[in-house]
Amino acid sequence: MTSPRLVQIGVIGAAHGVRGEVRVKAFTADPTSLKAYKPVTTADGARAFTVAALRRLKDDMVVVRFKGVDTREQAEALNGVGLFTPREALPPAEDEDEFYWADLIGLRVEDMSGAVVGEVASVQNFGADDLLELRLAGSRRTVYAPFTREVVPVVDVAGGRVVIDPPEGLFDEPAEGPPA
Template sequence: MTAPRLIQIGVIGAAHGVRGETRVKSFTEDPTSLGAYGPLSDAEGGRSFRIASLRPLKDDMLVVRFEGVATREAAEALNGVGLFARRDALPPTEAEDDFYHADLIGLSVETLSGEAVGKIVSVQNFGADDLLEIRLTGRARSVLLPFTRAAVPVVDVAGGRVVVDPPEGALDEAAEESRGTSR
């Protein structure tokens, strides 16, 4: 049996008060839904976290009390721990063009003409739009492509692939670099 896929939905921050509460940054659309996904775990799935109570603090920040955490010292020891939910505990996406980042990672990437490009290794966002990091086939290098309908016209999660129409030169530069040429 394979381990369930885990999706990070929050991260524990600093202790809040002296009774074991922590600040938690939620990555969910509705921050207070953090407690709706059953027991949470750390990245390895080795530690389980059950939410005893939570309340909004500000924006995407919550004050959370975890079962078994009763002191400030115990809460401080959790600072920086990521909170993960099982992928199958998350609701389906509502719109046709909404995707969980984790569902995109590992998908094969091909061009409009069917040429294999590589695989998606991560989804980045540096403050503007999402970018797909694509590890090029046969190369150690990766490229970033905008995750827009124009650059990625087909996303077929069930089929395990995306089709890209990259901006002119986006893949050419990577090919030149792999041949050892430069401009």
């Protein structure tokens, strides 16, 4: 049996008060929807959490009390723990231009002529813009491509592919030796 594809829907932050509550940064469109996923798990599925109470704090932040977490010390031990749910538990996309990052992983990457150049290894955001990490065909090497409509004009989840118009030099081999 294969494990379900998990999607991160939040991350636990600092303890809030002395009764086991924690701050949670939600990655869902509506942060209060975290309570709808029963239960949420860690990335490896080893630990499950059930929301006992939840209230909005601000923007994408909520205060959560999980069943079985009753003290500040227990809450502090959870700081930094990611919260995941199976992809199948998430609502369907509302239109064809909407998708979950998890839906992109493993999609075939084609250039503008239709030639296969690799597959999507991951989607990242290091603080500026979203990036597609592409594993190049026939290689273990990966490159990052800006995930913009200009560079990735076609996302066809149903067809299992994305089309890329790569910026010049994206697929060039890295230079050998130390940087100049």
